[in-house]
Amino acid sequence: DSGVTQTPKHLITATGQRVTLRCSPRSGDLSVYWYQQSLDQGLQFLIQYYNGEERAKGNILERFSAQQFPDLHSELNLSSLELGDSALYFCASSVYDRASAGNTIYFGEGSWLTVV
Amino acid sequence: AQTVTQSQPEMSVQEAETVTLSCTYDTSESDYYLFWYKQPPSRQMILVIRQEAYKQQNATENRFSVNFQKAAKSFSLKISDSQLGDAAMYFCAYGNKLVFGAGTILRVKS
Numbered sequence: 001d002s003g004v005t006q007t008p009k010h011l012i013t014a015t016g017q018r019v020t021l022r023c024s025p026r027s028g029d030l031s032v033y034w035y036q037q038s039l040d041q042g043l044q045f046l047i048q049y050y051n052g053e054e055r056a057k058g059n060i061l062e063r064f065s066a067q068q069f070p071d072l073h074s075e076l077n078l079s080s081l082e083l084g085d086s087a088l089y090f091c092a093s094s095v096y097d098r099a100s101a102g103n104t105i106y107f108g109e110g111s112w113l114t115v116v
Numbered sequence: 117a118q119t120v121t122q123s124q125p126e127m128s129v130q131e132a133e134t135v136t137l138s139c140t141y142d143t144s145e146s147d148y149y150l151f152w153y154k155q156p157p158s159r160q161m162i163l164v165i166r167q168e169a170y171k172q173q174n175a176t177e178n179r180f181s182v183n184f185q186k187a188a189k190s191f192s193l194k195i196s197d198s199q200l201g202d203a204a205m206y207f208c209a210y211g212n213k214l215v216f217g218a219g220t221i222l223r224v225k226s
Contacts, residue, residue, distance in 0.1 A: 035214070037159075045213050048213055058213065092214075094212075109159070
């Protein structure tokens with residue numbers, strides 16, 4: 001158990017709909033990351049938040065948005081869903097290693113999204 | 117932009133034997149971090165090992181070790197005394213936000 005909690009674990013929805021994926025980071029971790037794993041695109045970094053502020057953006061579609069709340073949990077909102085959005089969405093959080101000045105990222109179990 | 121290449125889509129190893137998974141990367145940065153993650157059939161992403169680029173010593177975690185060649189931009193993972201539980205997809209990843217390779221499926225034969 002990595003300590004990163006994601007809900008829901010599975011979700012089936014129709015095209016055109018909107019869903020929200022929720023993530024609670026490990027205790028004490030300020031950074032939250034979202035990744036998408038699909039068959040055709042592999043594992044892709046979507047977006048990072050640090051202590052409530054957007055820190056970095058990857059290959060995130062304009063139909064997708066995220067936020068991190070004051071209690072550090074994060075939500076990924078996916079709207080106008082298309083069949084191609086079907087994927088495993090991971091949330092991850094990181095601890096900053098002062099000794100090496102780097103992050104180690106720990107993943108949640110993922111949320112399976114199926115768009116039909 | 118950084119890229120990570122895993123040239124072996126699939127590898128097989130006999131139980132108790134040693135296997136090496138390859139990874140190369142491209143970056144213009146001098147200080148960075150490299151990781152290997154394991155993804156078993158449960159699809160959970162599990163950190164296997166981490167290497168800081170400024171460290172010349174190769175990282176080791178029990179049966180897992182890396183061969184880090186900074187000049188060649190190579191970062192291979194060696195698994196010794198392979199066990200059935202090692203069967204999984206292995207991803208090489210670069211940097212603080214993680215740029216992933218395509219992955220290598222490792223099969224372990226009993």
